[in-house]
């Protein structure tokens with residue numbers, strides 16, 4: 254079956270799914286997006302992702318030309334038409350075509366694009382043996398310049414950090430914020446476990462409030478763990494018992510070292526493995 258892409262009201266073949274070169278999404282990264290998992294044919298945290306998409310759009314003053322329920326239906330239809338059972342959706346809304354120049358008043362027709370595909374973000378080996386993480390020198394965008402809570406098409410900040418990770422042999426990279434505190438990774442949120450307590454930076458650290466992060470926090474609390482959103486320094490990661498990352502594509506990833514220093518035993522820890530298993534069960538429930 255050939256892959257079908259939803260683009261502004263229509264499902265067309267992948268080859269026919271094209272975009273205007275004058276679209277400000279392409280020219281200026283002017284747009285918003287979501288990355289969403291499908292488990293067992295069900296769109297995971299569907300309403301939450303759609304809510305975040307519309308909040309991102311509101312924050313950049315981009316009116317999405319369809320209602321949230323129409324968007325939910327369009328996503329469901331794209332998943333079904335492509336026969337996706339376990340997969341990954343990329344939902345993009347661009348500002349639309351316009352003349353050259355930043356003025357949004359000279360644009361029209363925001364484009365809604367839905368791609369339903371599969372994804373393998375990290376090799377299986379990383380889930381078994383853990384990831385060796387490094388700290389990037391690229392800091393997270395200053396929240397006063399561009400809020401990290403907006404999932405915008407401007408991902409260069411993250412890409413530059415990711416390149417540093419890859420150069421150092423790590424598929425991810427830890428990013429600090431403008432205050433030198435731990436923020437998040439280039440495309441994943443970060444948690445530590447210390448003395449049985451889970452800790453993760455709060456939204457005021459300049460992070461994207463990940464939906465996997467929120468789900469894992471809920472699962473951890475239901476499992477009896479104390480979960481704290483608090484300021485974390487790199488020092489806290491170095492002295493942590495365990496560390497892991499969360500993200501829609503990544504799911505739950507054990508981290509076993511930071512900057513060449515072992516975290517805890519230098520192997521995926523018991524709390525991480527428990528939460529990874531419980532998250533998988535929840536996602537497929």
Ligand code: PMP
Pocket residue numbers: 288411437438439440441442460461462463464465466499500501502
């Ligand atoms: N932080 C950043 C910068 C991200 O791009 C993402 C999504 N890939 C996350 C965190 C994790 O968010 P979610 O769990 O909602 O996918």
